[in-house]
Amino acid sequence: MAFEGLADRLQETIKKITGKGKVSEQDVKEMTREVRLALLEADVNYKVVKDFVKRIKERAIGQEVMESLTPGQQVIKVVKEELTSLMGGEQSRVAVSERPPTVIMMVGLQGAGKTTTTGKLANLLRKKHNRKPLLVAADVYRPAAINQLETLGKQLSLPVFSLGTEANPVDIANQAIEKAKEEHLDYVIIDTAGRLHVDEDLMDELQQIKQNVNPDEVFLVVDAMTGQDAVNVAESFDQQLDVTGVVLTKLDGDTRGGAALSIKAVTNKPIKFAGMGEKLDELEAFHPERMASRILGMGDVLSLIEKAQDNVDQKKAQELEEKMRDASFTFDDFLDQMSQVKSMGPLEDLISMIPGANKMKGLKNVQVDEKQLVHVEAIIQSMTKKERVDPSVMNASRKKRIAKGSGRPVSEVNRLLKQFDDMKKMMKQMTNMQKGKKGKKGKGFNFPFM
Amino acid sequence: MSFFKKLKDKFSKTEENQEVSDKYKSGLSKTRGSFSSKINNLVARYRQVDEDFFDDLEEILIQADVGVNTVMDLVDELKMEVKRQNIKDSSMLKDVISEKLVEIYAGDEETVKAELNLQPNDLSIFLFVGVNGVGKTTSIGKLAHQLSEQGKKVVLVAGDTFRAGAIEQLDVWGQRVGVEVIKHSEGSDPAAVIYDGIQAARSRNADVLLCDTAGRLQNKVNLMNELSKVKRVIEREVPSAPHEVLLVLDATTGQNALSQAKTFSEATNVTGIVLTKLDGTAKGGIVLAIRKELNIPVKYVGLGEKVTDLEVFDAQAFVYGLFADMIESSDDESLDS
Structure with a gap:
């Protein structure tokens, strides 16, 4: 099942054309086919791959082969440059509101890792930016979700706001912000319940929370292992909530993480952080360049x-x-x-x-x-x-x-x-x-x- | 009798079947909407079966997360079939496409219903494994409800001692369903909790013990070893157990699901899959890839958030839901003619 990386895939094709001075159209066709397969195996969305490959073709045909690189390496170079630019620069900045508290809403599908990421983000804000965050337990649906956030709060010695499972998530959010103002806490991170992007009632609830608290950031939390559907999920959440950034979780697994590219391509919102482990300090700034290599499965060739x-x-x-x-x-x-x-x-x-x-x-x-x-x-x-x-x-x-x-x-x-x-x-x-x-x-x- | 007729007859025969297929239909309405309507579109667009037709078919299947390798094989097989039967009209290919898909989903018709390996007069132990956030605990809650309804005495054991709030989560499910939950405190040794669970289940004369475990990514060697240890402890206590090792898979997962299935199988010898969140994702193609490449059967399907939204996986019902549009439209066609 081991997926061959792009570099391995290209080996055969490259063999045929080493020594050529110019990359011909046929060569590029063959190589872009390999690029296409590599991207698809990495779970990049089909449509995104299509557009991408088209651009690569245009750029690669007729290029002089640099002396230092073989045509195959040349194509990889073009692919990687395009990928990296598509992924955007590093943007791990979190908004700061002029009138504290700054409000962050965490949204996403079930099991993406919102609660854990909420804890990690709070930890990061405190450690790196010396902020005082308040965690808000607005997931009243999943059994023990509140409990989970409270446990994380205890581990981090950070305050957690909750009103139990009977309260309305909109009320919880509103009251939490009042509390943060009273206690001079400068960040409020609202952990919402996981929901399907097609669940109208629950998506409505998120919109209501958003209208009420007017968040400075809406972070979409996405599992890095998501397949082709990542596009639909991201598009839908973005349309309904105008997401400001994406957090990619479970990137410490062995997935190639093509979902990252798909999400970036359809929403054009920056991927800000990556979850790199189960510990609470394992939230890192997202590196587009590394992600590009990873998706291509080519190490750092x-x-x-x-x-x-x-x-x-x-x-x-x-x-x-x-x-x-x-x-x-x-x-x-x-x-x-x-x-x-x-x-x-x-x-x-x-x-x-x-x-x-x-x-x-x-x-x-x-x-x-x-x-x-x-x-x-x-x-x-x-x-x-x-x-x-x-x-x-x-x-x-x-x-x-x-x-x-x-x-x-x-x-x-x-x-x-x-x-x-x-x-x-x-x-x-x-x-x-x-x-x-x-x-x-x-x-x-x-x-x-x- | 045509293939679709057979399927349709099967599900219109009895009330109970009708109910199951309705559930699949509603749970999979999005899957169906985007998947088979695409195939319909495809067939409508192309009168002739040519390279472009196959390119588009490839696209539809890949977008359903079927996976490149499986899709390539399938398309190759279809191409051969087209040559052999000398098919030129694309509408004729519709039957062939779905038949091939069912073949992979269902395999031999005899083994289509994937039932749980329940011991008739003894304790059955089921171990749940999977990566983080796939829905292990929720699936256990749903299955506990189902088994209790069938009059079985069920005990749950909270083997996820790592994640914050995991024990409480299972506890809530225990209260909802009305079954006992054996637990230790957070951070304790999972193998020890499971051991206690087995002892408790025995002394209470339980029929089924459902073991929860912490989610873990399959490339974490230490955590996978921990899981193997849990399984060894169960084997030592009850030599015939675990009677099922159920890998819980999130249907939204892409190609990594194959790697999950493979690695978890190596560590714990997975006997079946619970495919969760199938009500949300627009695709179900991963089932196809896993069946084809690893031959692990799907036993249950999570089709919603309610406690009753866990269905025994029935490949034919699944395919019926997936292709309901096509089946109905092909019926209309035959009426017209």
């Missing part, structure tokens, strides 16, 4: 490409490749390669940028010991030139000398030699495999269904 571009000496890379092919790879090359990788930044960062890396078992949360690299470097630097080029001359006394010079035990020197040997073998195999593949193709091997 571009930054990786850019980093590689900046740091890897192309000529050296070419030499290296040739050496790998004829297996004349030496310890000196190894050292070179290591310093190049190191210059790109901490390895953990690099790994986290590889698309799909956090899905791979071995790579999840991997902690690379940078010290190890230093040790390896020391060992290689303690070798003579001859030893570096031809490790077969290595004997017990040479190893002892290297160990002494690098300050590492002999066993570690042995291990490195073994690893290096294995690596060379692997390179040989790989080049053989490539040759083998070509041979097979020549024979005209085909799948029966092709």
Whole structure:
């Protein structure tokens, strides 16, 4: 079920057109098809995808291929730029009313996470902005919703206003604001009951609350896992209540979160915050750029490409490749390669940028010991030139000398030699495999269904 | 007999069936409105079955959250069918489209009704799992009501010791429905509460024990391990249990529902799905994708906010509701001719 990211999806298509100087219309057609599928799998609304792909096509056709990027990367770049601009800039500001209290209304479907977000938002306002918020329990329908907000209030040591389940939500809101004025609290956050956007009676109730309290912000709380329907929900809430911002919840899950894009596209209201966990301090400012990468499922390919571009000496890379092919790879090359990788930044960062890396078992949360690299470097630097080029001359006394010079035990020197040997073998195999593949193709091997 | 006739006959035969189908019809009126009227539109727009026709069909299905892979497979199958039967007229394809959809929804006709695995003379233990905010506690309340109505003695156990107010929420449901709720305080070990629940259910000679658990996102490894532990505790106490592990899914969820179904199955061996909030979302396509890709049956459907708004999932009734427009209009057509 693992969804391939856009980068993986594009691999095949890219293979066909690498080396071309210009992106042709046919290439773009093929690639935009992949872009389309990737977006749909990420739950971006169909209509939004359609418009989006159309724009990408227009921008990508006929573009000169930048020297540093392959056509495929080029398209990804265009896609990401468009996505990011569509998502807008970062806007995690919350309105401040000239006449306190500032009133915020939280609205949304059932189970989106309004109550939890109410608690988190209050916590954020107090901690970051040094405000005094009042939580208002206006969800009189769901069993124990008031209780839930009161518990959150207790955990945060913040006041909670409630009138029980018999009261009218409009009255609750009105009285809460009076109370906030009396007690000089500067924010009032009203937690309303979850409701369907098509439930006329309950939507009416929200409109009444809105007319009565005249809120400075109406936040639509949306589950990041929402599918194609996100568009209808957001459009409907926005039409009836003129939403001022969106909070995306449960973004700590593994959803790609295409709903974010759909909502932004149909309402054009900023996504202000993202819920990133169950704890009350896990509400973060929303980062459109990161969201764009996430929807495309491509990690941060571009930054990786850019980093590689900046740091890897192309000529050296070419030499290296040739050496790998004829297996004349030496310890000196190894050292070179290591310093190049190191210059790109901490390895953990690099790994986290590889698309799909956090899905791979071995790579999840991997902690690379940078010290190890230093040790390896020391060992290689303690070798003579001859030893570096031809490790077969290595004997017990040479190893002892290297160990002494690098300050590492002999066993570690042995291990490195073994690893290096294995690596060379692997390179040989790989080049053989490539040759083998070509041979097979020549024979005209085909799948029966092709 | 045509496929639609069969469906229609089935639901006009008895009063009881009529009532069920009415409920599906009203609960799914929005689903139906947007989904099958689109297919109708589609069929009306295209006289000929060509690439554009299939593109549009693809669009309708994807907008119903069916999921790209399932849609592609389905469209491929349809294309083959069109070739085989040499269909050129799009109105003829209508039957084929819905038949294919039902095939995926229903599978073998024998297994269409997905009944709960109730132990006739012993305690049945049902475990409810799912991500946050899908409606686990509400579904438990509704199911407790239904089982009580059937004369079963039901006990609930508040295994969500994490979320603020979760225990109280289940407690309120217990009072509403008139069944006992076994609970510990917030923050206690869920496995321990469930253990106590089993002991209590036994000593009270209960028929069914419904276990609530805290919502958790499926990528939180520790929380999923906690869930496996809860299941192990149940297994240790009652070797044949849990008799059902019900994954509660929010029908508004998109493609992530597949990942949920998969990961929760790995942790707890899910035996069925409760699809909630189907009255609100305009789509139900996720059921199709889950049936096709994971073969987990949908057992219950949440169709509204009332305590009685939980229906046993009946694939044919579901499809009837989904395609009622089409069925009726095709009837009219046959009358005309």
